[in-house]
Amino acid sequence: MKKIGAVRRALLAATLLVSLSASLRAQNEAQQFPVATKTLRNGMKVLVQTDHSIPNVALYIFYRIGSRNEHPGTTGLSHFFEHMMFNGAKKYGSGELDKAMEANGAANNAYTSENVTVYQDWFPRSALNLIFDIEADRIQYLNFDPKKIESERGVVASERRTEVDASNGGILDEQLRATAFIAHPYQWPVVGWMSDIEHWTIDDLKRHFEMGYAPNNATMVVVGDATSEEIFQLCEKYIEPIPQHAPPPPVTTVEPEQMGERRLVVHKQAELPLLMIAYHVPQTNNPDFYAMNILRTVLVQGESSRMYKRLVDQDQIALEVNLTQQPAFDPTLAIFAAQPKQGVDPVKCEAAIFDELEKIKNTPISDQELEKAKNIRLVEFYHQMRTINGRANTIGTYEVFFGDYNKVFAAAKNYAAVSKEDVQRVAQKYFSANNRTVGTLVPDNARDRGAK
Amino acid sequence: MRLLLSGILALGLAGTAATQTLKLPPHEKVVLKNGMTLLLMEKHGVPIVNVAAIIKAGSVADPVGQEGLASVTAELLRKGTAKRSAQKFAEDLDFIGASFGAGADVDYTAISGEFLGKDLDQGLDLISDAVLHPAFPQAEVDKLLAQDIDGVRAAKDEVQAVVLNYYYGYLFGNHPYGRPEGGDELSLARIKRDAIVKFYEATYTPGNTIMAVAGEFSAAQMRVKIEQVFGAWPAKASSLPPVSAPTAVKGRKLLLVDKADSTQTFFVIGNVGVAENDPDRVAIRVVNTIFGGRFTSELNEALRVDSGLTYGAQSFFDSKKQAGAFAISSYTKNESTVQAIDLALQVLAKLHQDGVSAEQLASAKAYIKGQFPPTLETSGQLARLISSNEFYGLGDDEINQLEARINAVTPAIAKQVIEEHYPADQLVFLLIGKASEIAGGVKKYAPQQDTRKISEPGFWPGAK
Numbered sequence: 064m065k066k067i068g069a070v071r072r073a074l075l076a077a078t079l080l081v082s083l084s085a086s087l088r089a090q091n092e093a094q095q096f097p098v099a100t101k102t103l104r105n106g107m108k109v110l111v112q113t114d115h116s117i118p119n120v121a122l123y124i125f126y127r128i129g130s131r132n133e134h135p136g137t138t139g140l141s142h143f144f145e146h147m148m149f150n151g152a153k154k155y156g157s158g159e160l161d162k163a164m165e166a167n168g169a170a171n172n173a174y175t176s177e178n179v180t181v182y183q184d185w186f187p188r189s190a191l192n193l194i195f196d197i198e199a200d201r202i203q204y205l206n207f208d209p210k211k212i213e214s215e216r217g218v219v220a221s222e223r224r225t226e227v228d229a230s231n232g233g234i235l236d237e238q239l240r241a242t243a244f245i246a247h248p249y250q251w252p253v254v255g256w257m258s259d260i261e262h263w264t265i266d267d268l269k270r271h272f273e274m275g276y277a278p279n280n281a282t283m284v285v286v287g288d289a290t291s292e293e294i295f296q297l298c299e300k301y302i303e304p305i306p307q308h309a310p311p312p313p314v315t316t317v318e319p320e321q322m323g324e325r326r327l328v329v330h331k332q333a334e335l336p337l338l339m340i341a342y343h344v345p346q347t348n349n350p351d352f353y354a355m356n357i358l359r360t361v362l363v364q365g366e367s368s369r370m371y372k373r374l375v376d377q378d379q380i381a382l383e384v385n386l387t388q389q390p391a392f393d394p395t396l397a398i399f400a401a402q403p404k405q406g407v408d409p410v411k412c413e414a415a416i417f418d419e420l421e422k423i424k425n426t427p428i429s430d431q432e433l434e435k436a437k438n439i440r441l442v443e444f445y446h447q448m449r450t451i452n453g454r455a456n457t458i459g460t461y462e463v464f465f466g467d468y469n470k471v472f473a474a475a476k477n478y479a480a481v482s483k484e485d486v487q488r489v490a491q492k493y494f495s496a497n498n499r500t501v502g503t504l505v506p507d508n509a510r511d512r513g514a515k
Numbered sequence: 516m517r518l519l520l521s522g523i524l525a526l527g528l529a530g531t532a533a534t535q536t537l538k539l540p541p542h543e544k545v546v547l548k549n550g551m552t553l554l555l556m557e558k559h560g561v562p563i564v565n566v567a568a569i570i571k572a573g574s575v576a577d578p579v580g581q582e583g584l585a586s587v588t589a590e591l592l593r594k595g596t597a598k599r600s601a602q603k604f605a606e607d608l609d610f611i612g613a614s615f616g617a618g619a620d621v622d623y624t625a626i627s628g629e630f631l632g633k634d635l636d637q638g639l640d641l642i643s644d645a646v647l648h649p650a651f652p653q654a655e656v657d658k659l660l661a662q663d664i665d666g667v668r669a670a671k672d673e674v675q676a677v678v679l680n681y682y683y684g685y686l687f688g689n690h691p692y693g694r695p696e697g698g699d700e701l702s703l704a705r706i707k708r709d710a711i712v713k714f715y716e717a718t719y720t721p722g723n724t725i726m727a728v729a730g731e732f733s734a735a736q737m738r739v740k741i742e743q744v745f746g747a748w749p750a751k752a753s754s755l756p757p758v759s760a761p762t763a764v765k766g767r768k769l770l771l772v773d774k775a776d777s778t779q780t781f782f783v784i785g786n787v788g789v790a791e792n793d794p795d796r797v798a799i800r801v802v803n804t805i806f807g808g809r810f811t812s813e814l815n816e817a818l819r820v821d822s823g824l825t826y827g828a829q830s831f832f833d834s835k836k837q838a839g840a841f842a843i844s845s846y847t848k849n850e851s852t853v854q855a856i857d858l859a860l861q862v863l864a865k866l867h868q869d870g871v872s873a874e875q876l877a878s879a880k881a882y883i884k885g886q887f888p889p890t891l892e893t894s895g896q897l898a899r900l901i902s903s904n905e906f907y908g909l910g911d912d913e914i915n916q917l918e919a920r921i922n923a924v925t926p927a928i929a930k931q932v933i934e935e936h937y938p939a940d941q942l943v944f945l946l947i948g949k950a951s952e953i954a955g956g957v958k959k960y961a962p963q964q965d966t967r968k969i970s971e972p973g974f975w976p977g978a979k
Contacts (some may be wrong), residue, residue, distance in 0.1 A: 116560070117888035158820060161811045166878035168885015170809070187885040217823025224779040225826055225846060229674045332776045334668035334970065366605035376602065379658060382665050404665045435610045442563070442612035442631065449561040450892045508970070 098458060098468055099291035101298070105307040106279025109298050110458055110468055111291040114451055120287035121455040122184040122194060125463045127282075128275030129178045130255075131248040131393065132311045137267050139255015142175040143219050144271050148182065149173075150211045153204035155197055157211055167193050177249050178392045179463060180275070185452065188288045191297065199301040202281075205272055207265050216260060223254045231504055232400070235329055235337050239502040242327045243341045243396055247318040279307040284459040287451040318343070318394060325500040333506035338409040340416060341396040341500045344388060344493050347464040351492075353477045354485040355397070359386050360436035361428055361486065362419070363399075367435070369423070370399075374415050380407045384416070390464045397493065409503045423490045427483040440478055537887065539914040542901060543734060547742060549750040550722035554901045555737055556729040558894040564635060564730035566628040566642055567898035569906050571725075572718035573623045575691035575758050581706050583698015585619035587659060588714050589626070592617050594655035597648040601655050604641065613638055615645060619696050622758075622836040623906060624718075629895065632731040635740065643744045649715065656708045664703045671969055674774065674781050674947055678844065679833075682783040682945040684975025685770045685965075686840055690761040693975055700972035720751045727902035730894035760837045763787040764943050767961035773950035774969045780852040780948030781844075784859060786938040788841035791834040791907045797920040798932045799832060804879040805871050806830050806862075806937075807843060811878075817862050818845055824855045832936075836907065841938065849949055853956040856944075867939050870930045880921050887917075 099111045129141050149171075151157035164171055169186030184194050227233040237252045244250035254260075283302075285294050321343055345351060363370045363386045374381040381401045388397040401412040447453040462468040470477075542556035570589075577584045593608075593615055594601040608615055613630035626646060630638030670676040680695050687693030698706070726745070728737055763786050789799065800808075807814040807830025818828035828845035843863065847855040871879075891897055891914075904913055944960050946953070947969065958964060 117892060119885075119888045121889075158811075158816075162878070165809055165811050165882045168881045170882070170886055185886070185889065187888075190885070214821070214823030218819055218826055221779065221824070221847060222826040224848060225675065228778045229781075231672045332774075334671050335665060365609035367602065367609040372602070375662075376658075379661070382662055382669060402665075402669055404661070405668055431610070435612075438610060438612040440612075442614075442629075445561050445563055445631075449563070450889065452889060 096454070099295075100468075101291075101295050103278065103298055103303045105303060105305055106277075107281050107283060107298075107302060108462070109283045109285070109294065109302075110462060111289070111294045112284075112286040112454060112458065113288075113290050114286060114454075115288050117451070118188055118288050119451065120184075120186055120188055120191065120285060120289050121452045122186075122198075123284045123455045123459045124182045124198065125282045125284070125459050126180045126182075126275055127178070127280050127392075127463065128180055128271075128311055129176050130251060130253045131177045131314050132275065133248060133251070135251070136259060137255075137263060138251040138259045139219070139253065140259075140263060140267055140271050141180055141275070142253050142255065143215070143260070143263060144268060144275075145173045145175045145180050145182075146215050146219060147207070147212070147268060148201055148205065150215060151206045151208065152201040153206065154200045156206070157208060160197055160201070163193060163197065164190070169194060175253055176389065177253060178390065181459070183452075183455075191289060191293070195297045195301040199305065202276060202278065202302075203305055205276075207268055209265060212263075212265060212268070216263070219254070220257065220260050223257060223260060226254060227252070231331070231333055231337050234331070235339050235502050235504045236398070236400075238327055238329055239339050239341050239398065239500060240396065242325050242502065243321075243343070243500040244318055247316050247393060248314060249318075249391075249393065249395060273308070274311045277308045277310055278302065278305045280310040282459060282462055284455045284462070286455040286458070314393065321498050321500075323497050327500070327502045329502070329504045330507045331504065332508055333504060335405055336403050336407075336409045336506060337504040338399075338401045338403060338412050339502045340399040340413065341502070342398075342493050342495075342498050343394060344397045346393050346395060347390045348466065351489050353474075354481050354489045355388070355493075356440070357433065357436045357478065357481050358423070358486045358489055359388070359397075360439050361432050362386055362423070364436075364439055369419050370416065373419050374401060374412060378411075378415055380404060380411050380415065384412075390460055392464070409505075413501060420490065420494045423487065424494065427487045430483070433481075433483055433486070437478055437481075444474070537884075537914060537918045539901075539911050540897070542729075543738075544905070545738060547721065547746055549746060549748055550720070551745055551748065552725045552905060553738070553741055553745075554725070554727040554905060555734040556727070556894075556897055556901060557732060557734050558729050558897060559731055561894070562632045562731045563894060564630055564632050564638060564728065564732055565893075565895040565898040566626075566638075566726065566728050567895070567902045568626040568646065568724060568726040569902050570624040570626070570719055571723040571906065572714075572755055573620050574694060574696040575621055576714070576718060576755060577691075577694065577698075578710070579694075580702060581698075581710060582694045582702035583663065583696075584706055584710060584714050585624055585718075586697045587656075587663060587703070587706055588711050589617035589619050589624045590659055590663070591651055591655060591711065592626070592645040592649045594659060595650045595652040596644045597650055599644060601652070604645070607637070608641055611637055613641065615641060617645070621692055621696055627895075627899075635732065639740060639744050646719065647745070647748050651708055651711055651715070653708055656711060660703055660706060663698065664700050667697065667700050667703070674777070677969075677974065678781050678783060678945070678947060679842075680974040681770065681772055681947065682785075682842060682943075683840060685768070685945050686764065686785070686787065686943045687761050688975075691758055692761055692835060692837070692839065695974050699974055702973075718753060718755065720753045721745070721748045722750060723753050723755070725902050725905045727898040727905070729898035729901070758837055760790075761787050763938070763941060765941055766963070767940070767942050767944070768963035768965065769944035769946070769957060769961040770965045770967070771950055771954055771957065772945070772947040772967055772969050774947055775949060775951070777849070777947065777949045779846050779848055780855075780946055780953055781846040782852070782856060782859075782947075783842050783844045783945045784856070784863075784942055785830075785840060785842040786941055786943055788832040788839050789834055789936055790838050791836060792909060793834070795932050795936065796834070797917065798924045798928050799936055800883065801876065801879050801921060801924045802871060802929050802932050802937075803830060803832060804883055805875045806866055809879075809882060813862050813866065814843060814845070814859065817858050818847075818855055822858065824851050824858070828859065841936070849952045852946075852948065852953045856957070856960065863937065863939070866933055866937060870926065870933060873926060876924065876926060876929060880924070883921060884918060
């Protein structure tokens with residue numbers, strides 16, 4: 064991520080899992096802002112949603128390239144490349160891109176995941192021309208200055224120290240994924256292993272650029288104070304002349320079925336232990352997506368959720384418990400994370416989570432729980448749709464991960480169709496012992512802390 | 516914590532996009548018979564209602580040794596009321612997809628609620644139940660205190676979550692602004708239910724309450740509803756202890772918090788800053804955008820863009836009712852600790868020496884104005900803004916005149932702001948890192964050197 068220090072995984076989880084509704088009313092309101100689309104001659108698809116409420120525009124470009132397109136030895140390259148996209152091209156040289164944007168009232172950022180690299184611009188409509196000029200410049204003519212590469216390497220290493228070394232959650236999450244996947248590229252961290260960060264070469268970067276940054280490998284979403292006519296005109300002028308070329312080769316590795324529980328332990332200095340449990344689940348565009356989201360809400364959302372009630376409120380063994388699953392092109396992980404209280408053996412939290420999962424598997428949830436989950440989804444849908452930034456991200460994420468932005472508007476219908484039996488079925492299907500990886504962080508100074 | 520503009524300033528645009536007039540949408544202020552201040556703003560489009568209430572008692576009202584009392588009181592509001600158990604409250608709230616939150620800031624307690632417009636009666640019933648009728652059941656008090664104590668420990672495992680707790684403790688010392696809003700491992704353990712009930716009775720009064728409601732409703736109808744629900748709250752005298760203005764630290768001092776496994780040093784440098792209503796606040800905002808408030812700021816250019824020493828460097832004024840803090844903050848690997856701090860100090864010295872250029876001023880002004888509209892796009896943002904402005908005694912001109920005030924900042928004004936509000940040599944240093952590797956190098960920054968271990972309970976010297 065270019066500059067925002069928020070935890071990447073949390074951000075991505077919020078993108079897709081927290082954005083849908085179960086109500087026809089929501090569907091109707093979403094459609095009050097129609098989306099105009101156009102596929103440019105070079106293959107880039109452009110989606111525009113006009114909204115004049117504020118004189119600003121949010122512009123997102125999703126490139127379908129991420130750490131899943133990397134290989135051992137150059138892990139983290141997609142993310143490093145994302146940083147380099149701010150370090151100068153032909154017309155806007157090193158440092159000039161950010162200076163030109165900010166002097167015109169614009170701000171930018173970017174994020175990288177296992178699957179995509181996403182560039183974000185937020186600006187007053189007066190900066191429209193400038194933004195297109197900059198985006199076209201860096202897609203075509205990115206400059207690879209060896210001095211800049213070295214200094215940016217230091218920036219990314221610092222980012223890794225902050226997000227991983229200085230965060231127990233970051234460390235355990237990384238180890239958990241590396242254990243849960245043995246074949247598929249989802250096994251390595253998006254930021255990359257430190258030794259790979261230290262060893263990328265300029266040639267690695269150039270190859271990555273040629274592979275992933277074709278216009279036909281990108282989707283642009285524009286929401287705000289701009290009409291589709293003017294955006295399509297700007298695209299014709301700035302983007303359409305960029306030639307298309309071959310997209311990244313398909314990722315063919317399929318993670319073999321997990322045939323038994325895996326466990327890992329991290330020992331380090333810490334005030335409190337940590338617990339994470341990962342289950343293999345299907346990719347985002349699988350039909351079970353909706354039932355899994357309802358199940359997640361029933362399990363962990365709100366203080367009336369099952370896991371909160373059990374671990375935090377009744378047994379008082381954890382400070383919090385959550386369940387996250389990020390958008391993914393390939394089969395991915397659903398991860399429970401629990402923060403045990405001091406002196407509580409993480410095994411107790413683990414046992415309570417397993418016990419609650421067994422209950423869900425054995426007995427359907429109540430009608431009341433199902434209705435509650437659908438109501439919570441409705442409000443979350445409004446949260447996403449009430450800002451131009453939220454809509455740009457949501458529309459783009461659906462277009463990229465479901466292959467069709469219209470799924471945003473169909474979500475209401477798809478959630479309404481989820482039954483108690485569906486929720487029970489997905490719990491049974493995915494939350495099995497053989498399919499899980501359990502990671503525990505154990506404070507190595509626990510004996511000095513009066514732990515029980 | 517990043518380079519995005521801090522502070523809540525924005526606008527709702529009235530009129531067309533072509534007129535670049537920044538204007539707060541219409542809203543009304545009513546003082547109920549019992550003394551509660553009510554602010555109402557209609558905001559149509561999304562069928563959501565947001566409530567943002569302020570109780571004029573924050574962590575500054577915590578008795579010494581019981582830091583966290585205001586915070587715990589706020590957190591317990593929903594944990595059992597006269598008619599609902601904590602679990603019943605959670606079920607009723609979650610069932611309609613509503614949310615409720617309460618927590619103590621330094622100057623005040625902030626309460627927020629959100630629900631769909633169609634659930635107005637239930638939403639208001641839940642909020643009023645928590646604010647007017649909390650029962651503070653002993654079992655919930657015990658549970659929450661134990662959780663909060665472990666919450667402090669968990670935060671210490673994520674260094675960035677606690678950097679400012681240590682900095683404020685060290686900067687403000689015994690002034691109430693130095694004490695942690697959420698308390699610490701020792702102070703929380705001392706809090707008893709009686710103290711919570713007493714704090715609630717003494718400070719949660721209609722006269723101490725500002726309530727802003729924004730969203731999808733008719734203001735006339737909402738006013739009647741609120742008067743029905745909150746008008747019955749009996750008026751009561753409440754005297755809050757005055758808070759003195761903190762004084763700047765003279766000379767230099769440095770606190771090194773040892774985290775033995777740290778691969779990076781997190782540092783904060785600064786001194787006492789300004790109050791929220793400081794007459795120079797707009798000019799400070801413009802100057803700080805240039806110095807440390809955006810990606811191309813002088814600090815981020817020097818420490819990140821040009822040298823690759825860090826993922827980010829920034830500066831900010833955390834303004835309060837009285838003078839708050841000014842801070843420069845960044846982090847870098849253990850080996851480059853001195854190099855990065857030296858560089859930050861050079862950038863600060865250069866600000867004093869060279870001031871800011873006309874070009875920088877023009878860019879910063881455009882940046883602030885361009886990034887302004889989306890910060891008040893939602894009813895939640897608007898409700899928080901108008902309640903906070905009311906608390907700090909800032910009128911609508913805070914928004915409506917902002918553009919004119921930004922435009923009026925000249926290089927001469929910027930120079931005066933730098934001299935007056937940016938520390939030069941009198942500096943407080945807070946570092947969290949691996950003492951065995953960095954303690955020697957950082958001795959040169961200050962004659963007074965203090966140390967503590969991150970595992971020691973508390974954040975500030977006064978914590979015992």
